[in-house]
Amino acid sequence: MAKRDYYEVLGVSREATVTEIKKCYRTLAKKYHPDLNPGNQEAEIHFKEVCEAYEILSDDNKRSAYDQYGHAAFENGGGFGGGFGGFGGFGGGASFADFFEDVFSSFMGGGTRGSSGPQRGADLRQDIEITLEEAFSGVNKTIKIPSHKVCPDCNGTGCADGSAPEPCHMCRGRGRIRQSQGFFSVETVCPACNGTGTTIKNPCRKCGAQGHIRIEKTLEVTIPKGVDTGTRMRIAGEGDIGSKGASNGDLYLFINVKDHKVFARSGNDLYCSVPVSMITAALGGKIEVPSLDKGEATVDVPAGTQTGSRVRLKDKGMPILNGNSRGSLYIDLNVQTPTRLTQRQVELLKEFEKEGQNHTPSVGDFFTKVKDFINKVTE
Numbered sequence: 001m002a003k004r005d006y007y008e009v010l011g012v013s014r015e016a017t018v019t020e021i022k023k024c025y026r027t028l029a030k031k032y033h034p035d036l037n038p039g040n041q042e043a044e045i046h047f048k049e050v051c052e053a054y055e056i057l058s059d060d061n062k063r064s065a066y067d068q069y070g071h072a073a074f075e076n077g078g079g080f081g082g083g084f085g086g087f088g089g090f091g092g093g094a095s096f097a098d099f100f101e102d103v104f105s106s107f108m109g110g111g112t113r114g115s116s117g118p119q120r121g122a123d124l125r126q127d128i129e130i131t132l133e134e135a136f137s138g139v140n141k142t143i144k145i146p147s148h149k150v151c152p153d154c155n156g157t158g159c160a161d162g163s164a165p166e167p168c169h170m171c172r173g174r175g176r177i178r179q180s181q182g183f184f185s186v187e188t189v190c191p192a193c194n195g196t197g198t199t200i201k202n203p204c205r206k207c208g209a210q211g212h213i214r215i216e217k218t219l220e221v222t223i224p225k226g227v228d229t230g231t232r233m234r235i236a237g238e239g240d241i242g243s244k245g246a247s248n249g250d251l252y253l254f255i256n257v258k259d260h261k262v263f264a265r266s267g268n269d270l271y272c273s274v275p276v277s278m279i280t281a282a283l284g285g286k287i288e289v290p291s292l293d294k295g296e297a298t299v300d301v302p303a304g305t306q307t308g309s310r311v312r313l314k315d316k317g318m319p320i321l322n323g324n325s326r327g328s329l330y331i332d333l334n335v336q337t338p339t340r341l342t343q344r345q346v347e348l349l350k351e352f353e354k355e356g357q358n359h360t361p362s363v364g365d366f367f368t369k370v371k372d373f374i375n376k377v378t379e
Contacts, residue, residue: 003071006053014067017167018058018174019197025054059178060171118246124239125252130223132260136292136318138225145251147217148241151207156244158200158209165198173197212241221253226321228265231255262290268318268327273334274299281305281335289331291316299331307335 007014010024028050030036037043056062056074065073126145150156159165167173171190175197178187189195203209219238227233232254239249257265264271274289284303291297291313299311310332317327341349 004049006057006066009049009053010057012057016057018172021054021057022174025050025058029054061179118244119242120246121240121242121249123249123252125254127254127256128221128223129256129258130227131258132263132265133292134223135227135255135257136225139223141221141223142218143221143253144216144218145238147215147239148212149215150241151204151211151213153206154204154211156211158204158207158211160202160204163200163202165196165200168193168197168199171197211243219251223253223255224321226268226319226323227255227257228267228318228321229255229257231321263292265318268320270317270327270329271332272329273332275336276301276305276333277336278338281333289313289329291329292318297329301333305333305335307333309333 007016010021010028012021012024016024029047032043032047032050034040034044034047037047056066062074124145124147126143128141128143130139130141151158154160157164168175168190170192171177175190175193175195176187177190190197193199200209204211207213217238219235221233221235223233232252235251235253237248238251241248262272270292272290274287276287280287280301282304284305285301287299287301288296289299293316297313297316299313301311310330313329313331315326316329319326338345
């Protein structure tokens, strides 16, 4: 019994694209699959026939040989692979893979190989440097980012003079080409169309057939108070444009807060070292310390304060991002030793020193510990 024409088996014309061939194959494979027709030998014969036709017509090289030589190209050990018996009536690995991909991918949420459909735009990143004061109060920034927009001359088609893309002659609109080696077949991106499935014979001069042009986009962004170095902000839809009407990507802002001359930051807390005169440290008093809130704050210095003493000012630190509270401001007191003393001041200090070391308890404790240590060593 003579074999039926493969185009007739699939119900397509000889000019049919790979997409049209695949669509018909998918419909017929579902119709005649043995699992859906148990015990129906006629359906099984049709199923094998459909798989065999698709095996040839979905492969560019085999289809070209079939168009030229017909069934004779694959008989008697022809140069394009052997018969179509084997596992479940499928002809080589390509049809087996295609059947499960094309017939069942929709149930698994998958897509088809070589898809050249709409692609979401790429996400963009922009680094922004701000001052600690700007991080404290929040700030609006104007930024410029490199991006793309749809070409105004061709409206994104990439074609000039109102023309349209044409199916790729090499992959027949599939976007991928298949090369068979015995039982195995390998698919690669079509080199003629780079996987798009189409070619442009009359390219747009403005965009060079890309469908988009490069621009520098200006945006006004609001940076909230409380941000810190490493904070990442997402601005939806402000990334690069998508292809074929797909959505834009997103823009991600990465914040860097510059070091401050006065304050050090740790999380939401601020730290500051403030000099204190020896007299104020000894007698106690009030001093003014810097603050990001209203510029200054007053701190009570207890009498007898030593260098390294720390004072905490609650709710004087950084605002908590997306919150209503604030961190603390820690003041490290640094007692200053006077210099350039007058003769009278020197005399007073010497008189003060003669009164003993009761006024410097830390010094007395230190030398007592040293004396005890020496006695133990020399025993």
